Amino acid sequence: MVDLEYLKMSPLQKFWFNFKAFFKGLPSKFSAFFKAIPKKLYKLWLAFAGIFLNIGRAARDGDWKTRTSFAVMGFGLVARKRYLRGILYFLFEVLFVLYMVFFGGKYIAQMGTLGEVAEVAVKDPLTGITVYEYHDNSLLILLYSLLTIFIMIAFVYMWYQNVKSSLISQQFVEARMHLPTDKEEIHSYADENYHKTLLSVPLLGLTVFTILPIFFMIFIAFTNFDGNHYPPANLFGWVGGENFANLFGGGVAGNSSKFAFTFGQVLLWTIVWAFFATFLNYILGMLVAIIINKKGIRFKKLWRTILVITIAVPQFVSLLFMSQIFSDQGLINNLLVKWGVIEDAGRIPFLSTDGTLARTMIILINVWIGIPYSMLICTGILMNIPEDLYESARIDGAGPFKAYMKITLPYMLHVTTPYLITQFIGNLNNFNVIFLLSGNVPISSDMYNAGQTDLLITWLYKLTMTYNEYGLASVIGILTFVIVAVFSLVLYNRSKSVKNEEDFM
Amino acid sequence: MEKKKLRSKKGAERATRILIYAVLIVISIIWLIPFLLLIIQSFNGNAGGGYGNSIFPEVWTFDNYVKLFTETDFPKWYGNTLLVSVVVTVFQTAIVLVTSYALSRLRFKMRKPLMNLMLILGMFPGFLSMTAVYFVLKEIHLTANPLGLILVYSASSAMQYYICKGFFDTIPKSLDEAARIDGASRQQILWKVILPLAKPIIIYTVLTAFIAPWGEYMFASLIMRGDTSMYTVAAGMKEIFLSQGNEYKYFTVFCAAAVVVSIPITVLFIWLQRYYVEGITGGSVKG
Structure with a gap:
C-alpha cells in the first residue's frame, strides 16, 4: 500500500483499512511473540546462570574472608574496610533470622492449610466459665505468608549481593586497585546511585500497598473465602480452580x-x-x-x-x-x-x-x-x-x-x-x-x-x-x-x- | 450583484452566530442549573428536610447550615479531610517529583521494566487491593485513623508519575550536561536545575493531590468505618446523610454540606486553572 493511496481514502475506508490491517497483522504478531519466547527464556537462563556462576566463582576463588561471607553476611566487606556496607548486610541478616524465627516461620508453615483450628475453648481459671478464643486466622496466615515470601526474596537478593561484592572487593585488593571508601560510597548515593535513593521510598510504598495486595487478591481467587468462611470465627481453605469453574458455568455450585x-x-x-x-x-x-x-x-x-x-x-x-x-x-x-x-x-x-x-x-x-x-x-x-x-x-x-x-x-x-x-x-x-x-x-x-x-x-x-x-x-x-x-x-x-x-x- | 451576494453571505454568517449564541446560552443554562438548584436547596426551610416540590422553597433559611455545623459530625469530617489532603499533598508531590526525575533523567538497568510494571499495576482495579490493605492497616492499628488514610493515599502515588515525567522530558538535556561539566552531582541537578524550571508541573501535582481526598469515597469509608466521626467529607456525606432511609431527612443538609465543600475547591481551582489545563493537555495528548 502506497502512502498516497492511503491518504486518498475516505475516513471510513481508512478505518476499515486499519481495522483489517490490525487483524491481518495479528497472526504475525502472535508468531513473533512466540518466536521471541525462546530468546527471552535463553536470556533469562543466562541471567540465572550468571548468578550461579558468580556464586560458584566466589566459592572457588574466594579466600577465607570471602567464603565466611556465605554464612556471615558482610564479613568479607568489613575485613576489607568497607565497614558501612558490611555492617548493614550483617544487620539485615540478623533481623531476617529473628523475623523468621519469631514471626514469619510459623506463618509459612501454615500456608499449605491456611490454619486448622479456628477457635479453642479456654476455661477461665477464676470464674470457671469456658470462653472461646480465636486461634488460627486464615486471612492473616495468607497475608503474613505472602509478606514473608516477599522478605525471603529480598533476603536471597541481599545475600547474593553480599557474596558478589565480597568477591569483587577481594579481587580489587588483589589487583591493588582502589576500593571505594565508606565516604565515597555515601556520596555515590547522591550521584551514580541516586536513583536508588530516590526510588526506595516510592517503591516500598508500592510494594506494601499495591503489589502485596494484588498477590493477596490473586491467591484469594483460589480459596473459598466467603460469608460462610469468614475469619476469625471460621477458616477458609484452598479450593483450586473451583471459582473459575463457577464463573464459566461448569461449577458444582447451584448458582453457577x-x-x-x-x-x-x-x-x-x-x-x-x-x-x-x-x-x-x-x-x-x-x-x-x-x-x-x-x-x-x-x-x-x-x-x-x-x-x-x-x-x-x-x-x-x-x-x-x-x-x-x-x-x-x-x-x-x-x-x-x-x-x-x-x-x-x-x-x-x-x-x-x-x-x-x-x-x-x-x-x-x-x-x-x-x-x-x-x-x-x-x-x-x-x-x-x-x-x-x-x-x-x-x-x-x-x-x-x-x-x-x-x-x-x-x-x-x-x-x-x-x-x-x-x-x-x-x-x-x-x-x-x-x-x-x-x-x-x-x-x-x-x-x-x-x-x-x-x-x-x-x-x-x-x-x-x-x-x-x-x-x-x-x-x-x-x-x-x-x-x-x-x-x-x-x-x-x-x-x-x-x-x-x-x-x- | 456582487454586493448582494456579499450581503447574503454576511447575513448567513450572522444567522450562524446567533444560532451559536443560542446554543451556548442553552448549554450554560444546562450546566449551571444543577448547581444553582443545589445552592437554592441548601437554603430550603422545608420542615424536616425533604426533597420539596418547587424550584424555589417556600421558606428560606440558614437552618441547614446551622444544623450542619452544630448537630452533625461535619466539622470533624471537614477537619479530617483538610488534614489528610494537606499531608497527602506534601508526600504525593515529593514522591511524584522524585520518581519522575529518576525515570526521566537517570539511566539505570531497571528503568524500562519499572515503567512497564507501573503501567501493568495501574490496570488492576484499584480497590481490589482494599481488603488486603484494610487488614494490613488493622494489624498496625491505623484503621479509623487519618494516618492510615494518608498512608494509603500516598503509598501508591508513584504510579502517577506519567504526566510529570512527560514534563521533565521536555526540559532540554543540555542543561543537565552543562551542569555536569561544572561538576554538579545528579542530586544537585535535581535541586538546582530541574525543580526551578518545574513550577507549572509542581502546581499541577499539588492541585490534583490536594483535591483528590475531597472526592475519594471508597477507601475513606472502608478504613474509617469503625468510627464515623473520623470520616472524610465524601465518606460522611454519602454514608451518613444519604444512607438508605436518611436521604429524605438530610437532603437539604447534604446540599448545605455540598456548598461548604465546593466553595474552597472551586476557588482554588479557578485560581490555578491555567496550570491544570496545561497539565492535562500537556501530559495526556502529546502522542
Missing part, C-alpha cells in the same frame, strides 16, 4: 450458570458504557470547543469559565446531587407531578427499576460531567491547528463541514489518541459515576447479586462489601485485569500503526 450469565451481561454493559462514555463525551466536547473557538464569537472566556466551574465542583458532589434529584421521590419527579405532566402513581424511574432508562440516564449525566473536560483538552489543540490549512481549504471551495471532516477531525484524532485510550480504559473501571449514581438501582432477579447498571468493578464491590463473596470477587478482579490489559494492548497497537501511517506534523 446464573453467575456465568451475569458475568456476560455485566461485561457487555461495561464495554458499551466505556464506549459511549468515552466517544460521546469526546465528540460533544470537541463540538462545544469548536463553536466557542469560532471567529466572531464573543465572551469566549465567559463560556469556558461556566463549563470549568463544573469541573471545579468535586465530582462526587455533582453525582450524588444528580442521583438525589432524579430519584423516584426526588425533585424532578415531584415537579413533574406538580405541573401535571405525570400522575403521582406514574413517577418516572429515572435511576431505579427500569434498567434501560437508568443506563441511558447514567450515560447522559456522564456527558454532563465529562463535556467540560474534553472541551478543555480540545480547546488547546484546536488553537494549534495552523490557520492556513483552513484558508487553503476555503479557497478550494470546502464548506465548514468538509473542512471539519478533512482537517479538524483527523488532526484531533491524531493528537488525542493516547488521551482517548486512557479515557476508555479509565471508563472500563469507572467506579465513581456508576456507584454514586445508581445506588437506587435494585439487584435484578435474573442476575447474581448485580443490578442492570453494574459494571464489573461495581459488581465486584457489591460482592465483597455487601455479600462477602471474596473468592468469586477475586476471580472477577483477575478477569477485569485481563480484559483491561487486552484492550490496552490492542488499542495502543492500533494507535501506533495510525501514528506511523499518517504523520501529520
